[in-house]
Amino acid sequence: MKCSQGENFTKGELQRFGNIELSPSAGILNYGQGLFEGLKAYRKHDGKILLFRPEENALRLRMGAERMCMPSPTVEQFVEAVKVTVLANKRWIPPPGKGSLYIRPLLMGSGAVLGLAPAPEYTFLIYVSPVGNYFKEGLAPINLIVETDMHRATPGGTGGVKTIGNYAAVLKAQSAAKAKGYSDVLYLDSVHKRYLEEVSSCNVFLVKGNVITTPAIKGTILPGITRKSILDVALSQGFQVEERSVSVDELLDADEVFCTGTAVVVSPVGSITYQGKRVTYGADGVGRVAQQLYSALTSLQMGISEDKMDWIVELK
Numbered sequence: 001m002k003c004s005q006g007e008n009f010t011k012g013e014l015q016r017f018g019n020i021e022l023s024p025s026a027g028i029l030n031y032g033q034g035l036f037e038g039l040k041a042y043r044k045h046d047g048k049i050l051l052f053r054p055e056e057n058a059l060r061l062r063m064g065a066e067r068m069c070m071p072s073p074t075v076e077q078f079v080e081a082v083k084v085t086v087l088a089n090k091r092w093i094p095p096p097g098k099g100s101l102y103i104r105p106l107l108m109g110s111g112a113v114l115g116l117a118p119a120p121e122y123t124f125l126i127y128v129s130p131v132g133n134y135f136k137e138g139l140a141p142i143n144l145i146v147e148t149d150m151h152r153a154t155p156g157g158t159g160g161v162k163t164i165g166n167y168a169a170v171l172k173a174q175s176a177a178k179a180k181g182y183s184d185v186l187y188l189d190s191v192h193k194r195y196l197e198e199v200s201s202c203n204v205f206l207v208k209g210n211v212i213t214t215p216a217i218k219g220t221i222l223p224g225i226t227r228k229s230i231l232d233v234a235l236s237q238g239f240q241v242e243e244r245s246v247s248v249d250e251l252l253d254a255d256e257v258f259c260t261g262t263a264v265v266v267s268p269v270g271s272i273t274y275q276g277k278r279v280t281y282g283a284d285g286v287g288r289v290a291q292q293l294y295s296a297l298t299s300l301q302m303g304i305s306e307d308k309m310d311w312i313v314e315l316k
């Protein structure tokens with residue numbers, strides 16, 4: 001789908017996957033006008049194809065587009081385009097339990113612009129790829145390092161939207177962490193350098209007794225759709241949930257730590273290293289609460305348990 005600045009997207013068309021042509025002065029290439037989304041389609045035992053809350057991705061893209069001076073498809077256009085793309089690629093969806101089809105919507109300033117300004121034209125496209133289950137043999141803990149020098153976002157910046165530049169900003173800290181054997185980086189806020197933000201592509205949660213706490217959404221962390229869903233699932237299972245500022249010191253005292261995101265769903269954290277000190281969680285790093293919430297959400301997404309929250313969109 002294409003449209004000019006100030007206009008609305010009109011109906012798009014299916015195209016075979018391949019390279020796309022862009023002007024060297026396209027807005028996305030020069031001024032980072034790019035936003036993306038990520039969601040999954042699962043195949044159910046009865047052959048139906050399931051999407052998980054696709055309208056939430058549409059709303060997040062629209063919020064990001066507003067921040068990035070870009071036009072965006074309507075929620076209906078977005079969801080319809082996702083459905084059409086998934087159905088056209090049905091054969092690539094793994095069998096039940098074997099993985100999912102990862103769906104990547106991408107909105108970009110595709111028009112040419114030389115001086116700093118929003119691009120004159122925009123393209124919205126969706127591509128897909130089959131992916132295996134993130135955890136193949138049960139949940140495995142990840143090991144994080146708290147980054148104290150580099151930040152992924154600042155107040156008033158673009159950290160709260162899914163724009164491509166946020167990911168460029170984390171590559172250096174993430175590569176350094178991986179080179180030292182950590183799974184990923186846990187970022188702190190850039191003002192006090194004390195409050196937890198998120199991991200490179202996941203939101204973070206702490207468990208203490210019956211209370212599940214996660215950093216509040218204040219514009220510097222991505223409002224994860226898995227985060228929002230886990231908070232509701234946790235409430236429905238009798239946990240108390242808190243969204244507030246979470247100091248890095250609280251990590252020392254937590255019973256469990258876990259991360260959430262579309263790719264991992266729920267990922268238990270086995271250890272966190274902060275200023276050279278390593279804190280470990282539980283005997284094997286896979287917390288009871290993380291395990292329980294992972295099972296609840298994945299069975300819902302795969303159509304195994306009843307969709308009481310009305311989160312699933314079924315495709316025939």
Ligand code: PMP
Nearest residue numbers: 201202203222224225226261262
């Ligand atoms: N934070 C960041 C920076 C991310 O890239 C993602 C992945 N989209 C998340 C959190 C988790 O969001 P979601 O649950 O919507 O996948």
